[in-house]
Amino acid sequence: DIQMTQSPSTLSASVGDRVTITCRASQSISSWLAWYQQKPGKAPKLLIYKASSLESGVPARFSGSGSGTEFTLTISSLQPDDFATYYCQQYNSYSGTFGQGTKVEIK
Amino acid sequence: EVQLVESGGVVVQPGGSLRLSCAASGFTFDDYTMHWVRQAPGKGLEWVSLISWDGGSTYYADSVKGRFTISRDNSKNSLYLQMNSLRSEDTALYFCAKDGYYGSGTYYLHYFDYWGQGTLVTVSS
Numbered sequence: 106d107i108q109m110t111q112s113p114s115t116l117s118a119s120v121g122d123r124v125t126i127t128c129r130a131s132q133s134i135s136s137w138l139a140w141y142q143q144k145p146g147k148a149p150k151l152l153i154y155k156a157s158s159l160e161s162g163v164p165a166r167f168s169g170s171g172s173g174t175e176f177t178l179t180i181s182s183l184q185p186d187d188f189a190t191y192y193c194q195q196y197n198s199y200s201g202t203f204g205q206g207t208k209v210e211i212k
Numbered sequence: 213e214v215q216l217v218e219s220g221g222v223v224v225q226p227g228g229s230l231r232l233s234c235a236a237s238g239f240t241f242d243d244y245t246m247h248w249v250r251q252a253p254g255k256g257l258e259w260v261s262l263i264s265w266d267g268g269s270t271y272y273a274d275s276v277k278g279r280f281t282i283s284r285d286n287s288k289n290s291l292y293l294q295m296n297s298l299r300s301e302d303t304a305l306y307f308c309a310k311d312g313y314y315g316s317g318t319y320y321l322h323y324f325d326y327w328g329q330g331t332l333v334t335v336s337s
Contacts, residue, residue, distance in 0.1 A: 139323035148327035201259030
């Protein structure tokens with residue numbers, strides 16, 4: 106099975122900061138990667154698919170990049186609504202593995 | 213507006229059975245693959261199962277294979293998950309999710325563009 110590893114596990118940042126989260130796959134997944142945002146008690150929300158395609162309605166401060174085994178999610182200027190947990194997910198194989206999550210906290 | 217509403221989560225004893233349901237609206241249900249994804253309390257997300265638009269193809273995570281069965285009724289815009297031989301490690305919030313890909317092809321697991329709010333399954337004696 107493909108393993109997905111996110112770093113860091115927790116990130117402390119301030120409003121206005123540029124934030125980068127990394128996701129590494131244990132083998133190449135081409136560009137078959139999605140990013141989600143989840144707030145406590147809520148369902149995940151799709152942000153990015155196919156590594157860099159922004160889902161409709163998602164603010165442009167979110168961007169994704171990478172291919173193969175290394176991917177990043179960048180928030181260009183962190184807003185109060187962005188404090189949440191972020192997950193990557195590969196869909197190159199029938200395991201649909203998620204990363205363990207990165208919690209973005211207020212500094 | 214796309215809506216996915218799960219139901220059926222309860223407290224069940226180890227070894228017991230349960231059937232979850234998901235009522236879908238706001239999109240052409242029989243055009244899309246549908247999924248179940250779960251999240252154990254305080255933990256991350258785990259894909260559980262998928263069913264193709266016509267019900268002809270199903271896939272399962274190794275952790276549930278042989279115990280869970282996914283099905284759908286396109287006439288009722290509904291998705292189901294029959295859960296048998298439940299274990300304590302199946303305790304989780306179970307989400308119904310819509311596959312984001314529309315098109316032909318025989319690969320069915322993509323990203324999830326809409327999610328329900330989840331239904332809680334607790335396996336405990």
